[in-house]
């Protein structure tokens with residue numbers, strides 16, 4: 001989920017009352033435009049439980065069966081409204097009245113939807129029918145844990161032809177760190193394999209959340225392991241685009257919330273510098 005953005009609805013700022021299940025707009029001053037969000041997890045279910053997760057009532061699980069006809073109709077209604085209706089005029093500040101991307105980024109892990117590949121096909125079909133900016137991106141925000149599934153890989157292949165990008169979550173490369181932050185037991189080997197697969201199929205960025213637990217930023221063991229991991233990926237010529245470093249912009253909805261705080265600007269800048277010195281782009285999103 002995008003942290004510092006503001007959810008708005010075409011009709012009345014309340015997506016439920018407008019009857020939209022899967023599609024929502026995110027107006028971001030920071031990103032300078034409107035992102036069309038596609039939420040494949042309206043049940044707030046994820047196979048991970050990150051301590052900073054902003055999803056309220058998050059539960060363990062997977063996306064429910066997706067009503068593809070409904071998703072397609074919501075997307076069409078939405079695009080029509082954005083392109084021809086009053087949404088931009090009424091709800092978006094003049095300086096950000098442009099569509100940035102379509103972002104598959106919901107209240108849980110989107111690739112857990114069994115229909116993931118069909119969702120990408122559907123987006124491709126809808127995109128073709130509208131006069132959208134050529135550079136419009138299709139972004140998948142994922143924890144990367146299910147990229148070994150063939151349907152997900154097919155979806156990524158299709159995404160690559162749609163100006164797609166994968167934002168692959170990487171908060172820690174130690175077993176303890178991933179258990180503590182993401183509450184996942186997925187092995188580093190599997191994660192590395194999934195990341196490699198993603199990067200070979202579709203342009204891929206790493207997405208890393210920077211924060212302190214109990215007032216402490218990641219210790220040297222953590223960040224040194226992270227940098228070593230990135231270095232080894234680069235040596236193996238895994239075609240990564242770069243790293244998106246995120247701060248905690250909205251409060252966590254998890255029980256650990258009171259223990260979390262942001263890292264200092266200096267810490268974040270220094271960490272970014274270390275990544276860049278390996279020869280990889282890194283951007284900071286505070």
Ligand code: SF4
Pocket residue numbers: 001046047048049050052053054055058106107108109142143
């Ligand atoms: S992977 Fe995303 S949706 Fe799932 S728990 Fe983590 S932050 Fe929340």
